[in-house]
Amino acid sequence: MCGIVGYLGEKEAFPLLIKGLKRLEYRGYDSAGIAVLGDDGKLQHHRRKGKVDDLLAHMEGRVPSGSLGIGHTRWATHGPPNDVNAHPHLSGDGQLALIHNGIIENYHALKETLVARGHTFYSDTDTEVLVHLIEEILKSSEDLDLFEATRVALNEVVGAYAIAVVDVARPGELILARKSSPLVIGIGDGEFFVASDATPIIEYTKNVVYLEDEEVAKVSLSSGLKIRTIKNHRVTPVITELEMAMESIEKGGYEHFMLKEIHEQPRSIADCLRGRLRLGHGAIRMAGIDDHQQMWTDAQRLIIVACGTSWHAGLIAEYMFEDFARIPVEVEYASEFRYRNPVIGEGDILIAISQSGETADTLAAIRMAKEKGAHVFGICNVVGSSISRESHSGAYTHAGPEIGVASTKAFTAQLAVLALCAIRVGRLRGALDEQRFNRLMVDLSGIPEKVEALMQLEPEIEKIAEEFKNAPNALFLGRGYNFPVALEGALKLKEISYIHAEGYPAAEMKHGPIALIDENMPVFIVATKDAHYDKVVSNIQEVKARGGKVIAIVTAGDSEVKSMADKTIEVHRADDAFVPLLSTIPFQLLSYHIAVKLERNVDQPRNLAKSVTVE
Ligand code: F6R
DSSP states (O other): OOEEEEEESSSOHHHHHHHHHHHHGGGOOSEEEEEEEOTTSOEEEEEEESOHHHHHHHHTTOOOOOSEEEEEEEOOSSSOSSTTTSSOEEOTTSOEEEEEESOBTTHHHHHHHHHHTTOOOOSSOHHHHHHHHHHHHHHHOTTOOHHHHHHHHHHTOOBOEEEEEEETTOTTEEEEEEEBSOOEEEEOSSOEEEESSSTTTTTTOSEEEEOOTTEEEEEETTTEEEEEETTOOEEOOOOEEOOOOGGGGSOTTOSSHHHHHHHTHHHHHHHHHTTTEEGGGTEEOOHHHHTTHHHHHHOOEEEEEEOHHHHHHHHHHHHHIIIIIOOOEEEEEHHHHTTSOOOOOTTEEEEEEESSSOOHHHHHHHHHHHHTTOEEEEEESSTTOHHHHHSSEEEEOOOOOOOSSSOSHHHHHHHHHHHHHHHHHHHHTTOSOHHHHHHHHHHHHTHHHHHHHHHTTHHHHHHHHHHHTTOSEEEEEEOGGGHHHHHHHHHHHHHHHOOEEEEEEGGGGGGTGGGGOSTTOEEEEEEOSSTTHHHHHHHHHHHHHTTOEEEEEEETTOOHHHHHOSEEEEEOOOOGGGHHHHHHHHHHHHHHHHHHHTTOOSSSOTTOOSSOOOO
């Protein structure tokens, strides 16, 4: 949510900032802005409602010159997306420029105090309050420099922030800080890069420092990087090497990131299984489980917390853990879980699933579970993200950067990791015998190839998309392992095409949603040959009897559903637990093609942001 970039060095900052903002635009895209400090000591400040291209158009070719600058792409929280609310925000005297990702919860009280001291505000934002607060502190004490003033100001702030501050009077330094919103500092040769994630940095340096919560940093051309906590304790920076490849953040010939990411799934699932699924050794190696075997053996209960698509992965995991490991599982929306008073303690393992590893509610849920004594196992895609760092143990999904706002390859990679975990724990607890364990391993290892085969169906799916693109509503149904697939199918369609869609367990249809069915209602239903097949066939008949249009995902060779449904899409046979890794792909492609045909902004759908770092 909101993207931050910054540069300090000898190069021209502006092109770097624009390129970085375009890479971060997936985080928020309702307005954009930059501030560059020129060699003449003047701050060049431009902001615009809309995307980075709207900012560039507004600038009409004026290229700010200078080698210190900050840039921001916004996802509005306080105040509508307009030019005035766009970042950077300036102090009253115009000397300081600040960009911010997060929410200052006590901004109203701070603002009242500052207004009483003569400050005037032009925007609705909490961010403008913060830059005025730093200005006020800076002016009230001659002993404080910008670094100190920022540190002191942040002690007065309640909420979340990743900030970068430029001071006209200090052309050789940039001040940064974070709490609950990510910030990465790239260390180059005589230059520094700053960003909300590593994607704008990777092109220039692989050496990065991830700022921790409540840390304030100063990057200076003369004295390098210095970090302190907001309570003024010195911190030694830890430099980490980035493993990301440049190609992974480019479209590579695809029209959209989402399409590229859908097509990457055979590889991303294989990457996720590689080294963990050891067919030759008849073993699964998951460090986060192997290192805590007793704990997993003794665990009384698993609690899975996540949001959105990751929550759907959690629902499928519930079935897997119950099936393979015979362990009770609860799946919770992180946002609900954290505000209840859940009964949780030692003996519970909390699994947090998050692509970004930065989702505010999921992060808060794991902090609460840790306080209550649970072990936290994090499943994240973004390496070095907050959730991955705050978990006791965990597993990365290794899907590579996911840039399309709608999650696709991260979801299937989550399913692959969760399958590995459930099988591993099942074996550890003696719930899976060797024969079934081996069968599951073989079956799972064949999934990437079966996903690859599904990509060949794209032209067929595109035709279905053409036929149903104007439907105002859609229903997605599934049972058992495929019930969460129905939820995910509906979410995908609504978020990128803006068609109203609902997902239901197929059997629930007759308890209400059936009233919606008529000849205009497409019903997308997973009817693969599994334990629920006969029941799903009955549900299809119920839809057909009411004139509904049925688009069914079936197992290759199926003839029964084919004779009833209006359209069918075939997936290969697999163990029931792994079918979601297949059945979800046609829904992804379908949503994608419907959205393209409706001329939607597929990679950056309206009102959404990739990383939800606000509560
Ligand atoms: C939907 C989607 C969102 C995310 C949700 C959680 O396509 O991407 O529903 O799944 O915001 O995000 P993470 O997984 O980053 O915690």
